[in-house]
Amino acid sequence: MSWLKNEFEAVVDKCQVTIITEAAEAGKFRDEIAMPRYAQRDDRLASMTDEAVDRYYTCILCQSFAPAHCCVVTPERLGLCGAVSWLDAKATNELDPNGPCQPILKKGLIDERTGRYEEVNRMIAEATHGAVENVTLYSILEDPMTSCGCFECICGIEAVSNGVIVVNREYKGMTPAGMTFGELASCTGGGVQTPGFMGHGRHFIASKKFLAAEGGIERIVWMPKELKDDVAERLNKTAKELYGIENFTDLVADETVTCDAEELYSWLTEKGHPVLNLEPLM
Secondary structure, eight states: HHHHHHTTTTTTTTOOOOOOOHHHHHHHHIIIIIIIHOOOOOOOOTTOOOOSSSSSEETTTTTTOOTTOOOEEBBOOOOSSSOOOHHHHHHHHHTTSSSSSOOOOOOEEEEEETTHHHHHHHHHHHTTSOOOOOOSSSSSSSSSOOSSSSOEEEEEETTTEEEEEEEEETSOOOTTTSOOOOHHHEEEEETTTOEEEEEOOGGGGOOOOTTTTGGGGGEEEEOOOOHHHHHHHHHHHHHHHHOSSSGGGGGGGTTTSSOOHHHHHHHHHHHTTTOOOOOOOO
């Protein structure tokens, strides 16, 4: 409690901690109080776009174990840990102007397609002490954002289908890319830029900015079933708004269908997945 008062002395003068040990009561608190408040935050974010704000924010909370990493948090792209939205970063900066979240004014647009800005590059270079000099906000191939190690998900190219897989941390099995989550993380985390692979939060999957430079969510061909079910409602809504596709997740395979690349391609062909009509990724 003393830490909370020290960190947020501008808004907190006292606090109380209640520990709930009864499972039923904890579940009731989660369902009736906690989740509705998260939903309110998510609904507010859902109405915001990157174009509607004049600044983004850096987040360097993970630099203690990934010194070369810095998130760029925008209204349509939360931090890759899933815990820092644009609203969170804004509040963090207001509470601690010298803290981990610093504003990035949207200046010096270089390429709208990939989301490349001079000011983003300058702030990233400053935050990573020159380890990373160029970052795009909407591309997985051209200077993708770095990843630390606490990302909720990883997306990566699946070459046979010309699409991408998205795998969450909780999934322990094999993927059509021939790697497990842990193996994907080993070449994606640590603050390195690995074109074709990128860590991100769950909510980013349904964003209209997800892989926008490479064709967007139409590139998604495979996800673990648990993840697909979790994001289905939001992802289907985005697919309908952007492309007029009904029930897009019915076209996305999971481990109950196959974890083999060749079998995946055959299944996508049978389903008529839109990725088959997109330009080659490479």
